Amino acid sequence: MFVVACGVLLLGYPVAFTLAGVALWFALLGIGIGAFEAVQLLDVASRVYGTMSNATLMAVPLFVFMGVMLERSRLAEQLLQTMGALFGRVRGGLLASVVVVGALLAASTGIVGATVVAMGLISMPTLLSRGVAPPLASGAICASGTLGQIIPPSIVLVLLGDVLSSAYQQAQLRAGIWSVETVSVGDLFAGALVPGVILVVVYVIYVLFAS
Structure with missing residues (x-):
């Protein structure tokens, strides 16, 4: 998928249409080979809404x-x-x-x-x-x-802060730590x-x- 996305970008297509189009084509390919069900595409709306309502990514x-x-x-x-x-x-x-x-x-x-x-x-x-x-x-x-x-402030650090915070909390829960700590964007800025x-x-x- 990454290779195809890079190839389409090199052909001159806009980034937004390339990322969305390649993802959609691979989703249809996955449905065709039975990797997942078509109904799972309905989760895209909730995922988009969750991203738009994320205060960090604003x-x-x-x-x-x-x-x-x-x-x-x-x-x-x-x-x-x-x-x-x-x-x-x-x-x-x-x-x-x-x-x-x-x-x-x-x-x-x-x-x-x-x-x-x-x-x-x-x-x-x-x-x-x-x-x-x-x-x-x-x-x-x-x-x-x-x-x-x-x-700082850096867009890359903001995106990494959102991803690392979720990953760090999940890692602590799997280790049996229920009083989880978070990695905030401010911590990344300070570092x-x-x-x-x-x-x-x-x-x-x-x-x-x-x-």
Whole structure:
């Protein structure tokens, strides 16, 4: 199923239709070979309602909305220009500004794709015009853009928090622990903050010495 979904995505179909369509085709295939009953497809409605009423997952569309607002208002572009004017005369200062702004965008949006695209459109022409090597410029943008995976608040951590909380509670119940404890999204945010800051510091040090 995963291989088929990747293949359909490579053909250029939208992600939403690909995921839903592949899942539906495999469901029909499972019904055809007798793996499960057709009536079990009726559980999809309750599953969708349960996901939509999940208070934890409500943060995902709000993070996406916040990222879109930052992009449309051009606050990220103004921030990068200000950082570039402040540290542009320092050796590697512009690259360090890209990393810092990427970390701030990661903390604001939590979306890797939006951060990388925004940073690429905003900073790549400036970096190339300043004589920065294309591999170093693209590497700094991609590295700082992927900080959205770990620097809280992160959409990935929100999704993992919902899954891990349920899995941890089930594991405790199977072990005979009836006073179960939960793994909250706040716990994941607290655990990811220090590694995220360390990555930012390491990236800044690297670009300062590599440029």
